[in-house]
Amino acid sequence: MAKIAVCAIDTDIGKSVVTGLLARFLKTGGATVTTMKPVQTGCLGKPEDILMHRRIMESDWDQWDEQGLTCPYCFPFPGSPHLAARLADTAIDPQRLDRAMEELQAHHRWLVVEGAGGLLVPLGEELTWLEYLRGRRIPVILVTSPRLGSINHTQLSLEAIRARGVHLAGLVYNLHGDHPKEIVLDSLRVFRRALGQYGFPEKVILLPDTRESQSTNWGPLLEDIEGEG
Structure with missing residues (x-):
């Protein structure tokens, strides 16, 4: 269980x-x-x-x-x-x-x-919700995105998780939405670095946007993301 x-x-x-x-x-x-x-x-x-x-x-x-x-x-x-x-x-x-x-x-x-x-x-x-999880020793998957403000919110969330001794099982990078390639790649770099700085495994799961109306060509972009590490 x-x-x-x-x-x-x-x-x-x-x-x-x-x-x-x-x-x-x-x-x-x-x-x-x-x-x-x-x-x-x-x-x-x-x-x-x-x-x-x-x-x-x-x-x-x-x-x-x-x-x-x-x-x-x-x-x-x-x-x-x-x-x-x-x-x-x-x-x-x-x-x-x-x-x-x-x-x-x-x-x-x-x-x-x-x-x-x-x-x-x-x-x-x-x-708070995090204190509830800490008291039950429930591990956490944290979902983030490339939208503006997410770098600050993600690093604050990682800091809160570490401060309370909650186990972080992984970070999901939700790419839904129209985001500039530069922000997508830079935010990913910052998130991976932050995971290491806070003592978490530097593993990020990518969640591509699968909408038919999505204009981003995910093939080359995902190759660039993989090239970032």
Whole structure:
């Protein structure tokens, strides 16, 4: 029984896609796997991130989803988890998340957990998402991108992970969007250097943009990226 958390440097960075792809990869290897979104905000009806996971995994909505175990908290207000919970006249109980994880792990070999927002998003007044993961010794995959601001956010995230002694399982470089080649290559160089400086393996997984409308010629660019190390 293993679990891993997919986190990100910010919101809207590709966590849901990476979570679904990782779960699909584990599933094709023959393992029983499910995903979890402990807190979904801006949620009206079924949690959109869980639905996205299932589409990518080519899996149906199942009994664990129906019981609310894969998304214990689903709040209508589109804000930070602690605020969305307060506006719903409740609070996020970490033990409820623990119980849901334990139940899911009792029936699956792998549990892939998608975080909400960035690492230091508060679940409550005294608990951030990263502190929750640290207390449960859950390893982290960090998703980043070449968009402006990501260098600062990525290095701050790596610093926060190291300071709390959380295990970093890998860095995913999400290339979705139209980014200048110069920024794509330079940000990758900076990220690899930062991984080494913070004592993490200098391994980065590339996630190319597969949209048909994408104008970037990924073949030569990926060759250039590989040439960077």
